[in-house]
Amino acid sequence: MAGRLASLLAGGTASAARKTLDGVYAHTPPGVIKFNDVVIASGEGCWLTTTDGRKLLDMASGIGAVSTGHCHPAVVAAVQAQAARVVHAQQNVVGAHTAMVDLFDRLSGVLPSSLDQYFLANSGAEAVDNAVKIAKAATGRPNVIAFEGGFHGRTLGAMALTSSKTIYRQGFGPTMAGVHIAPYPYCLHCKAQAARGHAGYPTVTGERRCAEISCCGGPLDSLEWMLATQSAPSDTAAIILEPILGEGGFVAPPPGFLAGLRRLCDKHGILLIADEVQTGAGRTGLWWGHQHWLPDPSSASSPSSSAPANGGGPDLLVFAKGIASGYPLAGVATRRELVPAERMPPGTLGGTYGGNAVACAAAAATIDVINNERLTDNAQERGQQLREGLVKLASELPPGLIADVRGRGLMVGVEFGGVTDGGSAAPRFATPKKGVAYAVTKASAARDMLLLTAGARESVRFLPPLTITAAEVDIALGVFGEAVREVAAKQ
Ligand SMILES: Cc1ncc(COP(=O)(O)O)c(C=O)c1O
Numbered sequence: 001m002a003g004r005l006a007s008l009l010a011g012g013t014a015s016a017a018r019k020t021l022d023g024v025y026a027h028t029p030p031g032v033i034k035f036n037d038v039v040i041a042s043g044e045g046c047w048l049t050t051t052d053g054r055k056l057l058d059m060a061s062g063i064g065a066v067s068t069g070h071c072h073p074a075v076v077a078a079v080q081a082q083a084a085r086v087v088h089a090q091q092n093v094v095g096a097h098t099a100m101v102d103l104f105d106r107l108s109g110v111l112p113s114s115l116d117q118y119f120l121a122n123s124g125a126e127a128v129d130n131a132v133k134i135a136k137a138a139t140g141r142p143n144v145i146a147f148e149g150g151f152h153g154r155t156l157g158a159m160a161l162t163s164s165k166t167i168y169r170q171g172f173g174p175t176m177a178g179v180h181i182a183p184y185p186y187c188l189h190c191k192a193q194a195a196r197g198h199a200g201y202p203t204v205t206g207e208r209r210c211a212e213i214s215c216c217g218g219p220l221d222s223l224e225w226m227l228a229t230q231s232a233p234s235d236t237a238a239i240i241l242e243p244i245l246g247e248g249g250f251v252a253p254p255p256g257f258l259a260g261l262r263r264l265c266d267k268h269g270i271l272l273i274a275d276e277v278q279t280g281a282g283r284t285g286l287w288w289g290h291q292h293w294l295p296d297p298s299s300a301s302s303p304s305s306s307a308p309a310n311g312g313g314p315d316l317l318v319f320a321k322g323i324a325s326g327y328p329l330a331g332v333a334t335r336r337e338l339v340p341a342e343r344m345p346p347g348t349l350g351g352t353y354g355g356n357a358v359a360c361a362a363a364a365a366t367i368d369v370i371n372n373e374r375l376t377d378n379a380q381e382r383g384q385q386l387r388e389g390l391v392k393l394a395s396e397l398p399p400g401l402i403a404d405v406r407g408r409g410l411m412v413g414v415e416f417g418g419v420t421d422g423g424s425a426a427p428r429f430a431t432p433k434k435g436v437a438y439a440v441t442k443a444s445a446a447r448d449m450l451l452l453t454a455g456a457r458e459s460v461r462f463l464p465p466l467t468i469t470a471a472e473v474d475i476a477l478g479v480f481g482e483a484v485r486e487v488a489a490k491q
Pocket of ligand 1: 126152153277
């Protein structure tokens with residue numbers, strides 16, 4: 001079989017690629033969704049090349065993992081050198097390997113200074129599971145609260161915290177006990193905002209920006225109510241949130257929400273877990289997404305001696321994806337007092353491949369590239385260019401077709417609004433036709449650009465490599481505009 005696939009790949013034509021895929025799909029459970037029927041031969045920067053010679057602009061970057069672009073030379077060199085030195089010096093069998101030493105050094109430079117304990121794993125979901133285990137052991141409490149629309153992974157533990165779509169749980173229940181799901185401040189669909197006629201909500205034409213809207217307070221009230229009626233504070237180990245909903249639709253919280261959440265956690269002795277798997281590693285224009293709303297003690301000019309141990313930030317931070325440019329490395333960062341040997345004795349945390357030497361080398365090189373090439377600045381600048389271009393596009397389309405343009409840095413989401421059967425646009429907050437977002441991603445792919453949908457509503461997400469250039473953003477905007485117009489014309 002391997003030989004047959006290899007010879008078909010070598011053929012390099014569209015029909016050879018089709019046959020190759022048929023061969024692969026024959027062995028792939030249908031549950032593994034495939035959005036684009038292409039076979040990738042190579043990648044460079046923001047571009048992937050297929051076996052039949054197509055060049056695809058990658059605005060998905062492996063769901064946000066390929067932060068430094070495909071095959072960044074510095075990451076390739078670090079990986080090649082490490083692969084020739086030692087690949088696997090297992091983290092429990094030996095004390096460390098040099099790639100881990102380098103990575104810990106780099107992590108201490110980019111993580112909030114209060115989070116100085118690092119547990120390394122392989123995937124975001126595995127790291128989320130371990131963050132929850134740490135929170136339970138540290139507090140001696142059984143329950144966890146997560147948010148509506150959150151995505152935390154596909155393991156049995158992380159799946160129970162996930163509510164961005166039912167498909168992630170369908171047929172796999174019952175889910176882990178002790179999980180409660182709280183409302184998230186999704187302002188575009190907030191009933192309080194609707195009752196005010198969405199007066200405070202930013203319009204897509206840009207005269208009011210997200211930063212100006214303040215939370216109606218409903219979600220924090222609901223959390224307090226949940227603690228009064230469903231999960232007593234003394235039973236609640238942690239609240240886990242993505243600083244910006246990722247898979248749930250790239251929804252950023254309104255100002256005040258995260259600060260209110262931090263205060264609520266402090267009041268009840270509940271740990272705050274920031275799932276930065278998608279928002280971390282520079283994606284939002286800062287090293288970590290939560291830093292847009294919660295102060296970072298390590299960057300404070302004069303840290304106060306009365307500052308809380310958590311420094312006003314999360315108690316646990318989960319990282320993965322962009323931290324290693326596509327290599328499988330994830331982790332949990334926390335404080336020493338939350339992982340004491342009395343509660344988590346040697347053996348309670350581990351895993352065969354966690355802290356794999358090649359993955360560590362990729363992560364250390366990635367952190368250097370993000371810092372040396374100022375990719376957080378690029379994420380801010382190119383993200384702004386992208387959002388402004390999308391806002392302009394929205395203003396050229398029938399009003400309401402693009403209901404929302406949102407996000408931070410290079411985590412940019414577009415939500416579609418209602419379109420009438422006659423093809424004209426319905427009022428902005430009307431329900432769009434099901435499948436519009438997916439159709440736009442297919443129309444983009446037909447024009448050689450990879451794009452992803454997000455969440456249970458009609459949204460698409462742009463999350464290109466952080467190295468994307470201004471010219472590439474312009475190409476993406478042009479392709480997206482054509483794709484949206486084509487889909488709208490067929491509505
Ligand atoms: C916020 C968040 N948490 C956790 C995960 C799970 O990560 P992984 O797919 O590496 O298990 C994801 C993946 O998309 C994610 O976006």
